[in-house]
Amino acid sequence: MSVQELLLETLEDLIEDDFKKLKWFLSMKIRDSCKPIPTSRLETASRIDTVRRMMESYSEDTAVSLTVEILRKMNHNEAAGRLESAYAGQKAATPATTPASSAAPAPAAPAPAAPGTISAEGGSVIIAPQLGSTSTSGTWNITINKMEVPPLILDTLDELGADEFKRFRWYLTQPVLAGCEPIRKVYLESADRQDTVSKMIDGYGAESAVNVTAEILKRMNHNSAVEKLKRRYAGVA
Structure with a gap:
């Protein structure tokens, strides 16, 4: 196939x-x-x-x-x-074919020296790799990306019931945070969850979209959802 x-x-x-x-x-x-x-x-x-x-x-x-x-x-x-x-x-x-050769295979390259320090930007959690060398010299700088914001907000909205999602969209048409203009009702009245996330990202940008989502959930008394959203955005979970 x-x-x-x-x-x-x-x-x-x-x-x-x-x-x-x-x-x-x-x-x-x-x-x-x-x-x-x-x-x-x-x-x-x-x-x-x-x-x-x-x-x-x-x-x-x-x-x-x-x-x-x-x-x-x-x-x-x-x-x-x-x-x-x-x-x-x-x-x-369907394995790839390789030309026959009488030459002996090249020896494997030695493993790079393991650093003594592994650091991450943004306070993220790192699961350290297994390293074959016992050297402790040098430093590894590792950047761990946070979860992408649109899927993160979509996961949050997916946990809302139909009436709660409708209420969430209503809040988006109201002033919620200073500097974040309400989204026009015409853009939201028939929007599903994916469309709603897209409108939020377009209107607010990633960080403000998370903050607006958290504020609306707080007003809806979904405090556990607020904490979960903040933790995941911070890269903790």
Whole structure:
């Protein structure tokens, strides 16, 4: 089965709302190395069209791994595992051929010296790698990115019931924080959760969108959701 068929089979297992959510993730910056697919190329795309757009934009490996990552963000862990396993099995069944050579293989390069200090920017938690050397010289500077803001806010809105989400959108049309203009009702009255997040990012920027979300949740007495949002944005959880 080709990669396109594997991806199409995966997308066909998604219900319509989940498929729309996957396309929304494809239009967001999920990885620094993967350029988002423009919304205009995805908003009316069928499942077949979406697979075509992915193959036009990414390599086969990247298209599969990005789909797996998005499925996990959507809590479709079983579907992510199936796709990952099927793709790995396909690659194993068609190993790359290498020309025969009588030369002995080159010795493996020695492992770099392990640093004595590992530091992270932004106060993030690091799980240290296993290092093969006992040297303690040098310093490693590691930057750990926080979770992308649009998926973070979407996860938060997904936990609201329909009436609560409607109330949340109403607050967005009111003055909530100084410096953040209310979003016009016409842009929100028929907006789903993905559309609402997009309007917030467009109107406020990432940091202010998080602050507005936290303030509205506080007004709605969703204090545990506020704390969860703040922790995840800070990179703690």
